[in-house]
Amino acid sequence: FQKTMMKRGAFIVLEGLDRSGKTTQAKKLADWLKSRGETVHLMRFPDRDEPFGKVIDAYLKKEIELASPQALHLAFSLNRWQKAGEIRSLISLGTYIVCDRYCYSGVAYSIASGLDEKWVKCADIGLPQPDIVLRFDVDTDVAAQRGGFGDERLECNELQKKVLIEMKKLTDERWKIVNANDSMEGVHNQRRKQEEMGKMEGEYSYDIEKMS
Numbered sequence: 586f587q588k589t590m591m592k593r594g595a596f597i598v599l600e601g602l603d604r605s606g607k608t609t610q611a612k613k614l615a616d617w618l619k620s621r622g623e624t625v626h627l628m629r630f631p632d633r634d635e636p637f638g639k640v641i642d643a644y645l646k647k648e649i650e651l652a653s654p655q656a657l658h659l660a661f662s663l664n665r666w667q668k669a670g671e672i673r674s675l676i677s678l679g680t681y682i683v684c685d686r687y688c689y690s691g692v693a694y695s696i697a698s699g700l701d702e703k704w705v706k707c708a709d710i711g712l713p714q715p716d717i718v719l720r721f722d723v724d725t726d727v728a729a730q731r732g733g734f735g736d737e738r739l740e741c742n743e744l745q746k747k748v749l750i751e752m753k754k755l756t757d758e759r760w761k762i763v764n765a766n767d768s769m770e771g772v773h774n775q776r777r778k779q780e781e782m783g784k785m786e787g788e789y790s791y792d793i794e795k796m797s
């Protein structure tokens with residue numbers, strides 16, 4: 586009885602290109618929710634500590650090769666499936682999960698890299714669905730001012746442009762677009778204002794049964 590009375594948490598996903606500031610904003614959002622008394626768990630994908638995430642990390646750092654782009658795609662998906670149970674149980678226990686990247690990065694990056702759209706989407710079917718996806722949009726020139734790419738694979742301008750096109754195709758009514766060209770504080774306040782205006786309310790009260 587007590588369990589059914591427990592307030593459900595929420596699953597909030599942040600998506601966007603490299604240097605859109607989503608990692609910083611994920612932390613700020615988590616702190617802000619904590620300040621409102623919520624229990625918050627910060628997550629990110631790829632989760633480089635999880636076994637499949639270690640393979641991904643080594644691949645991105647060019648320490649190992651993978652035999653095919655399909656293998657890489659499935660590793661990213663497995664990395665999420667390893668966390669699916671934890672996500673479901675945390676939410677049912679009332680925790681707010683703030684997640685930096687999820688299956689939308691998975692789909693967008695893999696399609697942008699040339700994999701078949703239909704095939705790519707299959708691996709993530711059945712993962713816990715987010716209540717809301719915040720897409721951080723940043724202009725390429727603003728992103729460029731924020732610093733260059735590191736040495737990892739997938740960090741290249743040409744790919745980023747294609748990723749953005751694919752990410753936009755995935756956007757539906759559950760998504761909110763955040764203009765990430767602003768300063769760090771400006772972006773945070775913008776997102777907070779959306780929430781205060783009630784745009785995000787209600788979506789937090791979904792039933793756990795609806796998540797699958």
Ligand code: FDM
Nearest residue numbers: 630631661686687690691694695739740
């Ligand atoms: N990436 C991330 C993918 O290609 N597929 C995925 O499923 C995920 C979650 O991995 F270039 C890409 C996006 C990025 C790279 O991500 C590493 P971080 O956020 O920079 O660690």
